[in-house]
Amino acid sequence: MDRNLFQESLRCCNAYEAAIQHHGSSSVLLQMALTAFERTKESPEKVDDLWRLAKGSISDADAGRSLYTTYVFLLKRRVVKSGSGDFSIVETAFEDGYKSLKKTFEDWDSGFRYRLMYAHFLFKVTKNVDRARKVLEDIMASGGSTHPKVVIEAVTYERNFGMDISRCRQMLCEAVNWVSEDAEVLFEYFVQFEREEGTLEELDTALEKVNLKASRLREQKKLRKTLRQKKRKGGESGPGIAAEKHSKRKQLLEGQAVPAKAPEETPTLPNLSQKEWTWTWKPQPRNLSPNLKSPKLVTRTTSSAYAADRAAKNNEKTIFVSNLVPGVTKKDVLALFENVEDIRLSQKGTRVNGSVDFKTVEDASEALRKDNFMLKGQKVFTNLYKPAPGKAKKEAKQSEDKRKLFVSNVHFSCTEDEVKESLCSSET
Numbered sequence: 001m002d003r004n005l006f007q008e009s010l011r012c013c014n015a016y017e018a019a020i021q022h023h024g025s026s027s028v029l030l031q032m033a034l035t036a037f038e039r040t041k042e043s044p045e046k047v048d049d050l051w052r053l054a055k056g057s058i059s060d061a062d063a064g065r066s067l068y069t070t071y072v073f074l075l076k077r078r079v080v081k082s083g084s085g086d087f088s089i090v091e092t093a094f095e096d097g098y099k100s101l102k103k104t105f106e107d108w109d110s111g112f113r114y115r116l117m118y119a120h121f122l123f124k125v126t127k128n129v130d131r132a133r134k135v136l137e138d139i140m141a142s143g144g145s146t147h148p149k150v151v152i153e154a155v156t157y158e159r160n161f162g163m164d165i166s167r168c169r170q171m172l173c174e175a176v177n178w179v180s181e182d183a184e185v186l187f188e189y190f191v192q193f194e195r196e197e198g199t200l201e202e203l204d205t206a207l208e209k210v211n212l213k214a215s216r217l218r219e220q221k222k223l224r225k226t227l228r229q230k231k232r233k234g235g236e237s238g239p240g241i242a243a244e245k246h247s248k249r250k251q252l253l254e255g256q257a258v259p260a261k262a263p264e265e266t267p268t269l270p271n272l273s274q275k276e277w278t279w280t281w282k283p284q285p286r287n288l289s290p291n292l293k294s295p296k297l298v299t300r301t302t303s304s305a306y307a308a309d310r311a312a313k314n315n316e317k318t319i320f321v322s323n324l325v326p327g328v329t330k331k332d333v334l335a336l337f338e339n340v341e342d343i344r345l346s347q348k349g350t351r352v353n354g355s356v357d358f359k360t361v362e363d364a365s366e367a368l369r370k371d372n373f374m375l376k377g378q379k380v381f382t383n384l385y386k387p388a389p390g391k392a393k394k395e396a397k398q399s400e401d402k403r404k405l406f407v408s409n410v411h412f413s414c415t416e417d418e419v420k421e422s423l424c425s426s427e428t
Helices: 002-022 027-039 044-056 061-082 088-104 113-126 129-141 148-162 165-178 183-197 200-233 239-253 304-313 330-334 361-368 391-402 416-427
Strands: 318-324 340-348 351-358 373-375 378-384
Touching: 002 027, 027 044, 027 061, 044 061, 061 088, 061 113, 088 113, 113 129, 113 148, 129 148, 129 165, 148 165, 148 183, 165 183, 165 200, 183 200, 318 361, 330 340, 351 361, 361 378
Parallel strands: none
Antiparallel strands: 318 351, 318 378, 340 351, 373 378
16 A cells, blocks of 8 residues: 555656656746655755755745745754754745845735744744844834734744743834724734733723724724715715605605606618718808807017017016026026026926016117027017016005004003003113
């Protein structure tokens, strides 16, 4: 019976070897082959050669974790079977997978299972507590603190093997701050942890922290529910819509059929042959409303007479420049004109305008004659400078407000003369 099983296993290994020759990049096939080689008691050298082939076939994080997990525990069983008790090769394989996968793939251990297995092995088997704590810190820093089950497992390792209660408490407090899903599991574990390990004051602190976080989560859940309801309604709410729905529901309950929409009549075409079928296009007159004005084409007047007329009307030293290219500088605008004193540019979105101050009114009038010229591949327009209405009035009001003084806490029977006298005496 044993001989028959051995022959079956041997044929199975031969089949795997033949399959690997044709599909040597299949990580699933290589993982199954590793287990089959161990089951048939192949030599460690042959298993390690197969592992090197499997290691080179890793193309994604999931396949890499599966292959490393299979090989690591294969080595562990090999050491246990040999009876040597030296698990250094297992730790080396664990560390190799930890560094290699982390370097190659960004989200290589999204479920934190590989690192949790590694930390448990370091705590329990090799007693390498410092390295195990660094692995747990990596888990918490990479998002593990938001998963209650991961946090509870990590705290259990530290509590049973590391025996550092303050470190366990710190991990739980950090997790309570970040948890959002399955928070009740973490809260119950945290409170029970303080009942067993902490003092009465530490238990009160944990209860206060848990209750505060639970109330915040309830508020967030209520807010999300309200937002979902508003989004579902789409802003359509009111007595008219509710009454309409109620009337339709009443009709259905009373057995009255809701009147259906009458089917539209579709025109029928005569059955014509290909020769008889002809079609000519006839332009149809547009039925425009009499109140609708015909569109006007807005154009930019660029005649020299128009520019000269604007220059003659100018009585300011400043002109307005528009339609500038985004990113234009004052140096670019300065190269277009002469006798310039100051340039101010303003941009709103992709629109860039500006105002140019000249030394004299004549210089500004001469610049107005330059219109519709190119700057960095775009036409630039010059216009008369029109200051914003009410700007001078606003500045005068601001200067007037600066001369005023506000006095508070004045007695109701006090007169204006008494206030003036009091202020004058305080100045002296």
